[in-house]
Amino acid sequence: MSTAASTSTGAEREHVPAVDPLIAVGQRRLLGNYRQAPIVLDRGKGCEVWDTQGRRYLDLCAGVAVSALGHAHPRLTATIAEQAGRLMHASNYFYNAENLRLADELCAKLGYDRAFFCNSGAEANEALLKMARRHFFVNGQPERYRLIAMHNSFHGRTMGAVALTGNAKYQEGFGPPLAGVTHVNYGDAAAVRKAMGPDVAGIVVEPVIGEGGVIPAPAGYLAELRKIADEHGALLLIDEVQTGMGRTGRWLGQQHDGVVADAVSLAKGLGGGFPIGALLIKEKLNGALTPGSHGSTFGGNALACAAARTVMAVIEQDGLLDAAAKNGEHLARGLAAVAAKHEKSCSGERGRGLLRGLVLTGGADVRTLLGAVRDRGVLLTVAGANVLRFTPPLVVTPAELDEGVAHVDAALTDLGW
Numbered sequence: 115m116s117t118a119a120s121t122s123t124g125a126e127r128e129h130v131p132a133v134d135p136l137i138a139v140g141q142r143r144l145l146g147n148y149r150q151a152p153i154v155l156d157r158g159k160g161c162e163v164w165d166t167q168g169r170r171y172l173d174l175c176a177g178v179a180v181s182a183l184g185h186a187h188p189r190l191t192a193t194i195a196e197q198a199g200r201l202m203h204a205s206n207y208f209y210n211a212e213n214l215r216l217a218d219e220l221c222a223k224l225g226y227d228r229a230f231f232c233n234s235g236a237e238a239n240e241a242l243l244k245m246a247r248r249h250f251f252v253n254g255q256p257e258r259y260r261l262i263a264m265h266n267s268f269h270g271r272t273m274g275a276v277a278l279t280g281n282a283k284y285q286e287g288f289g290p291p292l293a294g295v296t297h298v299n300y301g302d303a304a305a306v307r308k309a310m311g312p313d314v315a316g317i318v319v320e321p322v323i324g325e326g327g328v329i330p331a332p333a334g335y336l337a338e339l340r341k342i343a344d345e346h347g348a349l350l351l352i353d354e355v356q357t358g359m360g361r362t363g364r365w366l367g368q369q370h371d372g373v374v375a376d377a378v379s380l381a382k383g384l385g386g387g388f389p390i391g392a393l394l395i396k397e398k399l400n401g402a403l404t405p406g407s408h409g410s411t412f413g414g415n416a417l418a419c420a421a422a423r424t425v426m427a428v429i430e431q432d433g434l435l436d437a438a439a440k441n442g443e444h445l446a447r448g449l450a451a452v453a454a455k456h457e458k459s460c461s462g463e464r465g466r467g468l469l470r471g472l473v474l475t476g477g478a479d480v481r482t483l484l485g486a487v488r489d490r491g492v493l494l495t496v497a498g499a500n501v502l503r504f505t506p507p508l509v510v511t512p513a514e515l516d517e518g519v520a521h522v523d524a525a526l527t528d529l530g531w
């Protein structure tokens with residue numbers, strides 16, 4: 115397998131790269147549940163990755179908002195190597211030091227009181243949902259189990275998370291969904307108010323709709339939901355799996371609206387590429403999940419927690435929140451200029467911090483653009499039906515963003531859009 119480096123940006127892209135025969139193994143041996151691009155990634159450094167054929171790509175998707183420190187960050191790789199040689203996993207029958215330190219640091223930094231650790235975003239939301247219902251159960255209101263969630267939201271792939279997800283395509287074919295979820299339009303606080311009742315346990319919301327098309331909450335929306343929840347004695351439950359840990363320029367997306375939820379779910383950027391999810395709660399919810407009522411074998415293992423501590427420390431020490439805010443604005447300006455130039459196919463840009471989307475219009479197929487941009491050596495993803503999504507590492511530079519935007523511009527030109 116070749117690991118030859120290539121940092122060229124021009125001439126080599128003229129050639130169609132040789133296809134790695136491993137792709138045939140993927141087609142034969144992997145479940146057909148993904149739509150992988152025909153490249154096999156081999157290694158990375160910062161915002162660059164190389165495939166097994168030695169071709170270099172600029173990674174502006176970061177494993178879908180995960181690799182916050184980019185690839186092979188020296189501090190993160192050193193932490194993981196050191197911790198793997200010390201203690202990797204010991205179960206939740208015992209405390210482990212990295213787990214305790216992470217819980218303390220996360221709660222102190224993000225304004226919460228207690229943490230539950232798991233391994234993914236869906237698992238964090240499963241815990242969020244179970245905790246909300248059980249909170250009312252243990253407090254003598256078992257009838258209070260309904261959850262208000264949003265159309266066009268995305269909360270993950272477990273049956274519970276899929277039930278919260280306001281998009282029928284993720285539910286189709288999986289039998290009856292979990293009962294007791296009401297979906298209303300995102301951004302419409304009046305619709306939430308109308309849907310409230312004495313049976314409602316909580317309101318579940320993303321600060322920016324991520325998978326559904328990079329749609330930021332209107333100003334004041336989360337604050338209004340906070341008010342509605344309080345008026346009804348219900349919980350405000352915020353899914354920050356995609357928006358959390360600096361992605362939007364603050365530690366949490368809810369901070370843009372000055373809101374503190376009763377519970378918040380995290381994953382993606384939390385471990386900078388090492389799998390970890392978390393549920394953070396305010397003290398009033400402690401006692402809902404009593405011993406034996408919920409858990410995770412791998413959740414909170416020492417290795418994942420050590421990785422997350424280092425990610426947090428680097429975000430803090432390297433000023434990556436401010437960088438995400440500033441570079442997010444830079445990216446927004448670049449995308450707005452591209453949209454203005456290609457107004458036949460682009461209606462504009464939207465997002466917050468380094469969660470941004472170029473919105474296509476007029477029947478322009480976003481997957482065609484995604485492939486054309488990838489062929490030019492830039493990795494991005496799609497969100498919703500028509501949005502080209504940027505979720506670069508938080509360490510991305512303005513020059514790297516400019517390079518990516520220039521390739522999107524050129525790809526649109528090549529396509530005649």
Ligand SMILES: Cc1ncc(COP(=O)(O)O)c(C=O)c1O
Pocket residue numbers: 234235236237239268269270271320324325353354355356357381382
């Ligand atoms: C807002 C949100 N919640 C939950 C999830 C699910 O996370 P995971 O894929 O880690 O289960 C995602 C993933 O895209 C997400 O964007």
